[in-house]
Amino acid sequence: MYLVKKPNRNDLCWCGSGKKYKRCHMEEDKKLYAFEEQGFIIPPLNIIKTSEQIEGIRKSGSITNEILNIVGERIKVGVTTNEIDNWVSEYTIKSGGIAAPLNYYGFPKSVCTSINNVICHGIPEDRVLKNGDIINVDVSTIFNGYYSDASRMFIVGEASENAVKLVDAAKEALYIGINEVKPYGDLNAVGIAIENYCNKLGYSVVRDLGGHGVGLKFHEEPHVDHFAKSGKGVLLLPGMVFTIEPMINEGSYKCITLEDDWTVVTKDGLLSAQWEHTIVVTESGVEILV
Numbered sequence: 475m476y477l478v479k480k481p482n483r484n485d486l487c488w489c490g491s492g493k494k495y496k497r498c499h500m501e502e503d504k505k506l507y508a509f510e511e512q513g514f515i516i517p518p519l520n521i522i523k524t525s526e527q528i529e530g531i532r533k534s535g536s537i538t539n540e541i542l543n544i545v546g547e548r549i550k551v552g553v554t555t556n557e558i559d560n561w562v563s564e565y566t567i568k569s570g571g572i573a574a575p576l577n578y579y580g581f582p583k584s585v586c587t588s589i590n591n592v593i594c595h596g597i598p599e600d601r602v603l604k605n606g607d608i609i610n611v612d613v614s615t616i617f618n619g620y621y622s623d624a625s626r627m628f629i630v631g632e633a634s635e636n637a638v639k640l641v642d643a644a645k646e647a648l649y650i651g652i653n654e655v656k657p658y659g660d661l662n663a664v665g666i667a668i669e670n671y672c673n674k675l676g677y678s679v680v681r682d683l684g685g686h687g688v689g690l691k692f693h694e695e696p697h698v699d700h701f702a703k704s705g706k707g708v709l710l711l712p713g714m715v716f717t718i719e720p721m722i723n724e725g726s727y728k729c730i731t732l733e734d735d736w737t738v739v740t741k742d743g744l745l746s747a748q749w750e751h752t753i754v755v756t757e758s759g760v761e762i763l764v
Contacts, residue, residue, distance in 0.1 A: 530620035535764025574614035605631030644747035662707030678727035719750030
């Protein structure tokens with residue numbers, strides 16, 4: 475938690491970086507202090523992105539978006555997840571980018587491919603996609619030092635009605651969460667809205683994993699929960715960049731990590747679906763960067 479200090483007797487104020495700021499910053503400092511008095515968690519101000527940094531993230535996101543478009547055009551019955559990894563690697567390199575997952579804490583591939591009951595972090599292999607599979611492809615790109623992160627669900631061939639409904643609900647949950655983002659709003663509102671929507675449909679929301687800040691690093695503050703939490707959460711400030719990526723399960727929200735230390739699956743073996751965007755809080759609302 476970052477504590478906003480009251481202005482001192484020298485009419486200076488402090489920000490999260492520990493540097494002194496002049497009188498012109500005092501009104502903003504007082505404003506943040508007032509929110510903290512209401513119970514909000516004030517994020518470290520060094521995670522606020524400049525317009526130049528946001529533009530860099532946006533350009534990185536254009537590569538991520540194009541990769542997901544390519545996957546959507548090529549994915550079909552008979553394709554292996556290793557082939558998807560090759561598509562991602564080839565286009566990332568061609569675009570002058572770097573695949574952020576590759577070698578990240580030992581992750582061996584350039585993309586995450588999560589099929590059916592795999593919630594996230596599925597490792598590409600020789601697994602052949604079959605008719606009726608649902609798969610999340612999670613792409614993260616570094617371009618000129620800026621990170622972007624997004625994922626989509628793809629239905630292979632013709633899936634069951636239950637699978638299609640889950641995929642659609644997960645996408646709707648993403649946009650319901652994004653619609654709750656507003657400057658000087660409460661990050662907890664995102665999770666409340668998502669879980670309320672999913673519970674009405676009989677689905678559960680994964681609690682062990684969530685969204686995250688992104689931009690200058692792969693994972694930054696804040697952590698984004700997609701389920702309802704009581705009390706005030708992190709205060710949303712213009713310039714904050716983070717992902718919203720609800721993982722929605724057909725059955726229980728409980729999950730298990732497999733022996734590879736990456737692949738996370740539903741504990742009950744039922745289906746899971748996830749969509750993801752990287753967004754930025756603006757002065758007037760929210761913008762999807764990718």
